[in-house]
Amino acid sequence: MRAIGYQSPGPIERVDALVDITLPDPVPAGLDLLVEVKAVSVNPVDTKIRKSATPPEGGWKVLGWDAAGIVRAVGPDVAWFKPGDAVYYAGDITRPGTNSALHLVDERIVGRKPETLDWAETAALPLTALTAWEALFDRLDVKKPVPGAANAILIIGGAGGVGSIAIQLLRALTDLTVIATASRPGTQDWIRTLGAHHVIDHSQPIAAQVEALGLGAPGFVFSTTHTDAHLPEIVAAIAPQGRFALIDDPAALDINPFKRKAVSVHWELMFTRSLFQTADMAAQREILNDVSALVDAGKIRTTLTETLRPISAENLKRVHGLIESHAAHGKIVLEGWA
Secondary structure, three states, X not given: OEEEEEOOOOOOOOOOOOEEEEOOOOOOOOOEEEEEEEEEEOOHHHHHHHHHOOOOOOOOEOOOOOEXXXXXXXXXXXXXXXXXXXEEEOOOOOOOOOOEOEEEEEHHHEEEOOOOOOHHHHHOOHHHHHHHHHHHHHHOOOOOOOOOOEEEEEEEXXXXXXXXXXXXXXXXXXXXXEEEEOOOHHHHHHHXXXXXXXXXXXXXXXXXXXXXXXXXXXXXXXXXXXXXXXXXXXXXXXXXOOEEEEOOOOOOOOOHHHHHHOOEEEEOOOOHHHHOOOOOOOHHHHHHHHHHHHHHOOOOOOOEEEEEOOOOHHHHHHHHHHHHHOOOOOEEEEEOOO
């Protein structure tokens, strides 16, 4: 099968940073679905792993976790899907990635594709939707109010892939006032179109801007990027007994300042359930199916902002570069094999 991989980690500028290759067709076992990949999207995790993870000697590392495609075969223990089903998913960080024409994935972390979206629009959603859903509803428990706090949430980095879907999920499923940050006119306009009630600039002091809104201190803060740089402002802005979640990887994070306000801190990693084969691993299938239902009901929309064709090493390198530049907003998708 066709695939894209690398043998040595390093910067995207290297000629061999990502290469078109041919690998044996995988064979499903157990709970596996064999999926014909129609479209993939790129996330920051792809670029982080490409720069750091070394495959076994002589082997290839295949990246990619977001995918949309068609089930072509199933393992003997599969109960929820059959060949021909259209699906989407975010994969498992311990297994080969979706940058391949055929891909194996555990059925417990796979959802049914939204009927109203095409392949590219669908591939933009799974990893960010799962991350946002778990952070908001599993970690922050945003449907449980914080006593005395403003019925509001602050999202730092609202224009990225996770922020873009988090804003929509909050508007569709809660009555929280959504305050989101972006620093450029274009990205500020983007998050307004997604439903943010208030947009503020994270390149300026955040807490003062939140206070100026006159809402009171928000009970929830969700940080998607540069958490270490914004931490003092988060501490100042959040309500006493508030709940704070983050998804990025600061080199260091001193959470001691939260103690005075008794703020709880929650780290979200979408891969945790599959990484540890948790008892509730199939919750991700349910989340993806719920997201599909929201899309088909017109309550949320894809966060796709750009599509490149075909799926190739050349195009994938271009997207990795865009992700690393921090200039992208929404999601970039690659569709179809040459």
